[in-house]
Amino acid sequence: ETGVTQSPTHLIKTRGQQVTLRCSSQSGHNTVSWYQQALGQGPQFIFQYYREEENGRGNFPPRFSGLQFPNYSSELNVNALELDDSALYLCASSATDSYGYTFGSGTRLTVV
Amino acid sequence: AQSVTQLGSHVSVSEGALVLLRCNYSSSVPPYLFWYVQYPNQGLQLLLKYTTGATLVKGINGFEAEFKKSETSFHLTKPSAHMSDAAEYFCAVSDQGSGGYNKLIFGAGTRLAVHP
Secondary structure, three states: OOOOEEEOOEEEEOOOOOEEEEEEOOOOOOEEEEEEEOOOOOOEEEEEEEOOEEEEEOOOOOOEEEEEOOOOOEEEEEOOOOHHHOEEEEEEEEOOOOOOOEEOOOEEEEEO | OOEEEEEOOEEEEEOOOOEEEEEEEEOOOOOOEEEEEEOOOOOEEEEEEEOOOOOEEEOHHHOEEEEEHHHOEEEEEEOOOOHHHOEEEEEEEEEEOOOOOEEEEEOOOEEEEEEO
C-alpha cells in the first residue's frame, strides 16, 4: 500500500509567478485535502476535492485553485504568488466520510 | 466555530521523564480529536485519534491521550521520554463544513525537546 506522494519537495518562485504542486493519493482513498503550513504555525485548510470537484474551501483567495483527476491524484495551483505564500503545502488523502487522513511529506515553497 | 489551543509552544523534558502536552478545544458538536507528530522537513504522522467510545486512547510510540469532555481537553502523555520523541506535535479537531465535507482544525503546535 503506497502512501501519499507529493512533488516537488522544494521549489523557489518569484513574486507574481504561478506554481503547480502535485499529490498522489493513497491507494483506496478518493478524497484529497490541501493544507498550508506557514513557518511556526499549524496547518490551515485550503480546500478539499471529491469526485473531481471542490467540495469545501477554507479562507483562501480564488488565486488558490485545484484539480482532482480520475485516479484521485490532485494538483494545487497558486497564481500571482505573494511573499506570504511561502510555506509548506501538505496534501492529505482519505476515504469518503472518513477521518483517516494520510498526509504527504509536503512541498516547501519559497517565494522571493 | 471549532478551535484548538495548545498550551506551551515549547516543552523541554529530560530523557526518561514524563511527557505532557496540553490541548484544549472548543466544539459545538461532539468532537473527533487527533494528535499528529511532525519531524523536521517531514509531513504529519498520526499518533492517535478519539472518535467515540473509550476516552483513554492509546497510540503509537507509547503515547496516549484522554478525552475529558468536562474540561474540553485532550492532553497527550508518554510515561518516559526518548530522545527520538523530539519533534513538533499538533492537536487537531474535526470540523464539518457546509455541504458536509470534513476538515481538520489544528493548534499552533508544541515543540518538544528531549535532553539527556
